[in-house]
Amino acid sequence: MRRRAEDYPFYDISGPIPIVHRGGNAVGPGTENTVEAFWSALQQGIGYGEVDVCGTIDNKTVAIHGTRNPFATRGGRDVLRSWIARHTRQELIKLPGFEQTPLLEEVLTEVPDMRFFIDLKTPEAIKPTAKAIDQLKVHDRVSVGTDKFGREVAAEMNGGGKDVCVGVSGWGAAILKVSGVTSVHLPHFALSRKLIDRAHDSGIRVITWPKNPEKNDHRDYIESSLDKGVYGVKSDHTKVLVDVFQLGGL
Template sequence: MTDLSHVRTGFAYLDEPREAGGVLALAHRGGARHPDLHGLENTLTAFRHAAGLGYRYLETDVHATADGHLVAFHDDRLDRVTDRVGPVLGLPLSEVLGAVVGARAGLDERIPRLTDLLEDLPEVRFNIDLKAPTAVEPLADLVRRTGLHDRVCVASFTERTLRRFRRLLDRPVATATGPASVAVQVYAPFPLRVGRLLRDGGAVLQVPHRFRGRTVVDRRFVELAHASGRHVHVWTVDVRAEMEHLLDLGVDGLVTDRTDVCKEVLVERGVWYSGAAT
């Protein structure tokens, strides 16, 4: 595999694994498709399980409750994975915490607050997907108050959300590029690609390998990102052969539900990184 450890973004969150010769392995929602974690996505049990495997980068999502608390939860409603219904935004923290995750499978897990994860797993870093505009200010405030600047990378599917989050910080935090920049890299002529990246404050392109039948991540995509000083993380990669192919292209990170398979591949290649968060 090509040595790309010289591609520096200026953010310890992204640079430290590459400088150590490793690849960022991000446990998606704690490793939602690991055989031992069926029905336990985004729970403290799932995140502890991934950390126990040696993962030092965990991916999660955040919503803000009606009373302004951040919870690690993907959907905007409770319906799919809990025994309750209703929008997270419309409920106070007490009701959200009362919802049982995995109840249909006889499980009894609760939705964690983001602060619960940060305190329970001080050795890991988090990739946080801002799922709603109401979560922007609480997350920026949490980063400022608790000094999480080197411990988180923040992403969103909304450009405005990312720009607002960056403006609220007292010093820079690693963030993903916005979706418009990603689209330009795939569809636009070369000069427009470069110009768009120069205007985007993101340090990493977090993208699917393929989207709607079109290949997003190929060698040219990775080379362009690296030429601009950015890293490439690919989601959500659960098949060994696909992991191998992407690593051959030189990607910097893999986001996976199959934490067992991904660790096995990276260990075999000698690029497994399990350094502690700072």
């Protein structure tokens, strides 16, 4: 069983790598986590994307973050994610503004030259995500992660003969102890050279994202992250990602 990140084809690029967060913003508002957004980023030379997924009651994995709440209730993203877990994908796409929500399988098959960090937002997404990966035979194109149930994800993705990259999100060094993890995803403010070096020495890639993307100077965030030695940088700002990496000769 492979355990270090460099043992996986998913990480056969030495890094650093640009990652379009939810497909990036090149296409325009309302297109996050869509085939169109990821395809646009790929055409601009970015080969890695992060896609958020939730699980439905009919065991489908839909590419959606769940930030927007289409209901006249409080609770934000948790309300929508809970609703998705109790309904089918067909019911979801009948909601205003959610008509184009793709299945994970559609994203993976329609953007075949991109590699994906799959961010599981609900536990209901674990098994159907594993099933989709098996059926499409895309084990080497994906890394599956979460910020809440890393051990369950690692057990599913690395059990029964499967060997899929697993990542976890968090704040500090404790996340390096989750068994079977090949990447850790940290907010920019939590980065330190000591933590990055410790992770890389353990065969774990460090990926970062801006905690408050709407308030960040994305060029400064990307450049300072690279200066600290991270393996991957996530951003919604596709053009800024492309510009920084091209200017740096990366």
